[in-house]
Amino acid sequence: MAKEGPNWDGLLKWSLSHADGTNPPSRNLSEEDRRWFMEAMQAQTVDVIKRMKEITLVMQTPEQVLESQGVTSQDIEDMLDELQEHVESIDMANDLNSIGGLVPLLGYLKNSHANIRAKAAEVVSTIVQNNPRSQQLVMEANGLEPLLSNFTSDPDVTARTKALGAISSLIRHNKPAIAAFRLANGYAALRDALSSENVRFQRKALNVIHYLLQENHSDCNVVTELGFPRVMMHLASSDDGEVREGALRGLLELAQNKSGEVAGSSSIEENEKLKQILQERIRGISSMSPEDLGAAKEERQLVDSLWNTCYNEPSSLREKGLVVLPGEDALPPDVASKHFEPPLRAWAANRNEDTMSSNEKKQAPLLLGLGPPTQDPPAQNSFSGAMPGEENRDTSA
Template sequence: MAKDGGLDWDGLLKWSLANSDGTQQARQLSDEDRRWFMEAMQAQTVDVVRRMKEISLVMSTPDDVLQSQGVTPDDIYNMLDELHEHVESIDMANDLHSVGGLVPLLGYLRSPHANLRAKAADVVSTIVQNNPKSQQLVMEANGLDPLLTNFNSDSSIASRTKALGAISSLIQHNKPGINAFRLANGYASLKDALSSDDVRFQRKALNLIKYLLHENSADCSIVTELGIPRQMVHLASSADSDVREAALGGLLELAKDKKSGTLADEEKLKSVLQSRIDGISEMSEDQLEAAREERQLVDSLWKECYNEPSSLREKGLVVLPGEETFKQPPDVAGKFFEPALRAWSTPKQDGRNVSESAGEKKDTPPPLLLGPGPSDGSSA
């Protein structure tokens, strides 16, 4: 069945087609056929847990030993990429610690190779996203510390961005993680990130700020003291639409906190919002559809700051026609009843149905919707 030591896929396909053409009942397999089929499938079945154990063993091996065996950084990257696929399953993500792979993975956050640091952070982000168990395991393994280090001072912007993404996944819906981030002066790091020229880095920082302010409005005072609102106002006019939306969302969270009291008095904010209103007013239909969230954020922020709706609402640009209209599902069954219903609703002449004037002797009773209509002058 094999060719050059590999699996004969052509033979397997022909065998499958011959035994399941859909025209006959499945025949009983012989012991030989059953054994061959199981061997063929098992040869291609990956035991994920076993493979994760192997990867964990490699990650635990000292770099000098790996180098002596000819293992290159590219090999390690490909291995981490494979691990990334495995841990997309939440069960496999939680199993990584039990097979001894979580701590070695966190060790790669300190790799001398920037692409390995970035890839390790990417894998960590997937492991902890919406996963309280793995969030706790990473926190207990002090995984937040190297992520913060890379976020703050990595020489690679890609590594900094991936570290920030992993931090966001780690601390969301995780109060101990949020507290640790705040104690580590995380807001000052986010302020620094907003000064970057990398829009992806800016966007991730803005989204995390918005989330943190939404979860705890008391942090609005910290953000205000650091001067972050001024940066957010500037980024609200960014050329990148995602950055604009994230900045507007963060400003809206600040505006909802009446104690901050700084946004409504800033002429710069009003100027930026008016500029966005003017830009939105000149958009094409397709552009307006793509800017749906921005339109609503601009209007909500204007109303929150100045206690009046924006001119977008007057122009009908906050909610476009059809955006809030409930669309009925297609009428699948109606076509089966339409002829009988239409005949019943046809106008009568002199108290009779139109069909009676064509020779029928009595009114046709209303049709039964759950069965065939009665025939003229006869019983079922």
């Protein structure tokens, strides 16, 4: 059976034979060979913009029409997977709006299939991540509204988590989006997310809370009024290490930015429940194996910092030497710089060392110059063979 498609083995042999210098291209390609070569190359070349336009056309087609043509939800997911690969480039992400693909993509956030809603949110997250231009375009297209709707009320927890991930990327270093999130009662939705039983949802919510509190310290009052400390204290005893760290990080942020009665000592520092939880974590950390202690580095430091902030004294972890383990504060050995040193610089350095070494070998002994003038010493007898005692003898006779 004949092989279908280009003969890649033949193409490789042809390329090598004309590029290794042993067989210079002394003959001209025939038109047939040239056409075959161009077809082989074009078969593996993708016009990204053209492909994105084709995907946009599909996204603009009503769902009922696609279903009547045999397009399944899995086909749509695969198409969105491909689109996500294309928009990983910032230029392609910004071009998606230019070719009319951003609005129908946001429309997929309202699709009847939960998997498509989740995948669409994931693509949006890729588009706006570290991309101020696309962040602005999504905000102008009112993209935050369906994301908030899915985050707060989607019946599928994966779709809710992906929507929160897209919101996290959208509000990053984006003050208008942060303001819109706050006005849409986003903090209340984050509190509900913390009460979820889904660990990934909890992790994402804790990360967003930490970022928002760092950006706006005054929001510590808001989250305290909404009851976040109580929920975070509960999560500080979670079986998931990342959830524990996120909860401890949030509690530490609140304790360090306390102001007035809302976030004062009555709700954080003197809370007996918090003290019991921290003592429980100290006991748990103290009983960890060396391997687990290494993995729990951030948790160890968070527990100690929170204890010190709330009770003005170091935790017992510090007394046991478990806050910073031996060797953790030491700089790693420099084993790579000499291997990655620019060759020219290394050659110059070695040459300079050789030159200095050679100069040291050829350097003449240091000669002392004449000192300051002094009184002439008494005249000495020029006869080197004079006997002792004859120096002052009168020889004029």
